[in-house]
Amino acid sequence: MSVTDLPVVAMLRNRMQWQQTRQKVLAENVANADTPGFRARDLKEPRFRPDGAVAAAGLPVIGMERTSGLHLASAGGGGPSEERTGTRFEMTPSGNAVSLEDEMLKAADNQSDYQLASLLYRKSLQTLRTAVGR
Structure with a gap:
């Protein structure tokens, strides 16, 4: 059994x-x-089963839609994401529903969650190395 299988x-x-x-x-x-008509998107949070596998692995892929030929195409093919419907702020007259304050708060929370997960990952591997005797 590999360490990554745990x-x-x-x-x-x-x-x-x-x-x-x-x-x-x-x-x-x-x-x-500042893109007219753009709606903010977010990813659905993964749900894990007790065996460690991702329960939401079969989510459909939703790509970005270009509302104008002048907009740049998405570099990636998209991922399992959803358009957010509820925001704390109103839409601008151009139809844009992105709140920079909301997005920056979400990005900061996501960064701190990533740092926590990477710390736990590193500590788990150190614990396994100690148990093996290295």
Whole structure:
């Protein structure tokens, strides 16, 4: 059995990958804060089963939609994301629903969650090395 097959290590690794992808989506929201008609997106949080596997692995892929030919195309194919419907702020007259304050708070929370997951991942591996005797 490999170290990466352990449920705790697999869950932490999946969580960090999800947080990296979420950070990209939040950055796209901030980058499109002035794009007319753009709606902020966010990723659905993964749910883990007791064996460490991701329960939401079969989510459909939702790509970004270009509302104008002048907009840049998305670099990635998208990921399991959803358009946010509820925000604390109103839409601008151009139809843009991105709140920079909300996005920056979410990005800061996501960064601190990623740092916590990476610390737990590192400590788990150190504990395993100690148990093995290295």
